[in-house]
Amino acid sequence: MVRDEFGLIDYVRSRLSKLGRADTVVGIGDDAAVLDMGLEKDYLLWATDSIVEGRHFNFNIGDRSLIGRKAVGAVMSDIAAMGGYPVHITVDMGIAPYVEMEDVDEILRGMMFLTELFSVDIVGGDTVASDRLYISVGCLGRVEREWLTLRSGARKFDEIWVSGPLGGSIYGRHMSVSPRIPEARFLVQNFRPTAMIDISDGLVADLYHILEESRVVGEIVRDWIPLHKDARSFDEALYMGEDFELLFCLSEEDSRRLEAIGNRLEYRFYRIGKVLERGNPGLYMRDGEAVYPLDKRGFSHF
Amino acid sequence: MVRDEFGLIDYVRSRLSKLGRADTVVGIGDDAAVLDMGLEKDYLLWATDSIVEGRHFNFNIGDRSLIGRKAVGAVMSDIAAMGGYPVHITVDMGIAPYVEMEDVDEILRGMMFLTELFSVDIVGGDTVASDRLYISVGCLGRVEREWLTLRSGARKFDEIWVSGPLGGSIYGRHMSVSPRIPEARFLVQNFRPTAMIDISDGLVADLYHILEESRVVGEIVRDWIPLHKDARSFDEALYMGEDFELLFCLSEEDSRRLEAIGNRLEYRFYRIGKVLERGNPGLYMRDGEAVYPLDKRGFSHF
Known part of the structure; x- marks a missing residue:
């Protein structure tokens, strides 16, 4: 079965x-x-x-x-x-x-x-x-x-962020989980994240959860995705699970504010893409001039 | 191990x-x-x-x-x-x-x-x-x-009650659990149970939990213990687990009240013994004129 x-x-x-x-x-x-x-x-x-x-x-x-x-x-x-x-x-x-x-x-x-x-x-x-x-x-x-933040609130033109570098957790890091509680509390206390999830199934799979619950289409930019030093390939950052980083959306205004104070923070957040429009959930990857769709294939425990 | x-x-x-x-x-x-x-x-x-x-x-x-x-x-x-x-x-x-x-x-x-x-x-x-x-x-x-009822409140002269007949659950009844929520709510709304537990490890083992947490000595009366029709021996009523009946203590006054209205109830409760005194936890069985100590041996899942 x-x-x-x-x-x-x-x-x-x-x-x-x-x-x-x-x-x-x-x-x-x-x-x-x-x-x-x-x-x-x-x-x-x-x-x-x-x-x-x-x-x-x-x-x-x-x-x-x-x-x-x-x-x-x-x-x-x-x-x-x-x-x-x-x-x-x-x-x-x-x-x-x-x-x-x-x-x-x-x-x-x-x-x-x-x-x-x-x-x-x-x-x-x-x-x-x-x-x-x-x-x-x-x-x-x-x-x-x-301050409650669900998966379902992402809106057109929101920008997509992660709380840390991704990929390669399976080589050991997935066991020493550091739950991003201080980071999450900092975000809700100072901004208004429209959607949030933790990355347990992989960036693409978990971003799809947000896109589906919010009924929107998203785009991530290949060059913006922070690769963890443990990662052995870029695909691991996209599809490998158990990074346990926060993946969240902020309005354009909140995104500018977060960028402005970014270099004064003890936390480091990474902007990786944006919400393009409302509609049937979908996800695109921008890689230089090329844009291609990303399917949902992610890490599964089964 | x-x-x-x-x-x-x-x-x-x-x-x-x-x-x-x-x-x-x-x-x-x-x-x-x-x-x-x-x-x-x-x-x-x-x-x-x-x-x-x-x-x-x-x-x-x-x-x-x-x-x-x-x-x-x-x-x-x-x-x-x-x-x-x-x-x-x-x-x-x-x-x-x-x-x-x-x-x-x-x-x-x-x-x-x-x-x-x-x-x-x-x-x-x-x-x-x-x-x-x-x-x-x-x-x-x-x-x-x-109305919160812990294991630890049983007092000298309290009487010990159960919410139904005991024993033989292992022959099938342990699977069709009927949690005694209406009975528990009836008790706390109308009386002041001093201690309560559900029988999952067996009457003796669970009564010991009450006696130990309350630091009292108890006595149960063999003839008063209601035997379930599924039980194949009296020992099963004492030591077999997963009856999922309530075991509780009431003051003498509450006990008299419960007895007085007993025959008007949709629930049936059974008085099975009493708390003798404060002190090192212990349990005795009264069987006719004989009284003997009962040890803690009960049903264990290991």
């Missing part, structure tokens, strides 16, 4: 009854669910992420704390992509017979590196016996109502 | 740094985390539960919708045990190669049986490839601050 994670998520999404609870602002389909629990200023954000040994990480990695760091970092990255910040997490672990207590210690240490960095409490979880090690992390976050 | 789920949870709990966020009212250690997110009247509850094929369910069950029902029912049962009600869930699934789309459909159908019954939205989740099918469900619930 052939399928991919995106296809199955869409399928599950299509099968789920929508009760349309009044407190569900956004359900399945963005980086995190958005819940209106009656807080005066904030929405609650809720994301989950599962990683499975052999698929998303190798147990025989030298430093097993990175397994925990990846599990927690990936889900915190989802919270950042909504403009929010994490507050609490739960950790479910399927413990395989060959996992020793010291391994669990190491994994927890990697989790706590991030939870302590971002003042997050681990408030629950479940441990069960499993043939293979898996970790499923849930993360609750908060975001001020006016 | 020998261990049990309880031991590992305690170990993980002991290893976790306690940041002591002001909004974490109860972290790891009760049926659900209790979060004070700034809602005027309510606390937020958050529970997770993982089930793994071959350990908690058999994939070759006739009706695969029951796999979904169990995954969601078990975590809703945790929310009920806090006195609350569920509002949103997330579903992470590890999909094994032999799982067909129709199986996913069936599993979702079983989940939706419960989510529709209790007006709960499925707002997120993640699907990944896995060697074996596993399902990890997160559940957010709400409880009015004054």
Whole structure:
């Protein structure tokens, strides 16, 4: 049976009854669910992420704390992509017979590196016996109502940005996730990003998520795409997943402002393209004088 | 390596740094985390539960919708045990190669049986490839601050109650979980349960959780323990897990009130014993004139 994670998520999404609870602002389909629990200023954000040994990480990695760091970092990255910040997490672990207590210690240490960095409490979880090690992390976050940033708000003439160089994460960097929470908070506090996502499936695949949810056509410029030093080819910057950088859109005015103060920032953002027009979602690459369409082919975990 | 789920949870709990966020009212250690997110009247509850094929369910069950029902029912049962009600869930699934789309459909159908019954939205989740099918469900619930019921509040002379007959769940009933949400809500709205838990590890093991957290000694009366018709021995009512009934304590006054209106209820509760005194946690069984100590041995998933 052939399928991919995106296809199955869409399928599950299509099968789920929508009760349309009044407190569900956004359900399945963005980086995190958005819940209106009656807080005066904030929405609650809720994301989950599962990683499975052999698929998303190798147990025989030298430093097993990175397994925990990846599990927690990936889900915190989802919270950042909504403009929010994490507050609490739960950790479910399927413990395989060959996992020793010291391994669990190491994994927890990697989790706590991030939870302590971002003042997050681990408030629950479940441990069960499993043939293979898996970790499923849930993360609750908060975001001020006016700062909530979805995938669906990109508009004509918006400019497209990323928060860091792309490509080559699979050669090791994908394990030492640094969720872009300070960067996301800087952006929503000082600008009004119209759409945002974190790059987990690859630049092109994740940009398509924005373009599709926003119903717009985009263009990226080959020379503007920042290549990570780990990348071994330009294609890796386009199609390789798990960069965990923010990909976002800003109005032309906000883009000029971000450029103007860019050299005073501790963060570095890269403008890589723009939204051309409303209409059937599509993506073009500008390469010198040439312009060609880019299809959606991206990194898939299946 | 020998261990049990309880031991590992305690170990993980002991290893976790306690940041002591002001909004974490109860972290790891009760049926659900209790979060004070700034809602005027309510606390937020958050529970997770993982089930793994071959350990908690058999994939070759006739009706695969029951796999979904169990995954969601078990975590809703945790929310009920806090006195609350569920509002949103997330579903992470590890999909094994032999799982067909129709199986996913069936599993979702079983989940939706419960989510529709209790007006709960499925707002997120993640699907990944896995060697074996596993399902990890997160559940957010709400409880009015004054109705929050922990494991730790049992007092001397409280009486001990269960919400239904026990034993024999493993012969099939453990899959068709009916979380005792209406019963829990009836109890907190009309009485003041001093402690509550859901029976997932077995009556004795879960009663010990209450006794330990409350620092009290209890006694149960053999003749008062309601035996389920599926049970094949009395020991099953004591030590077999996954009954998913509520186990709770009421003051003597509340107990008399519950008995008085008992025959007008749509629910049936059973008084099974009492709290003898404060002190080192312990449990006794009264059997006619004989009284003997019961040790903690209970059902373990490992």
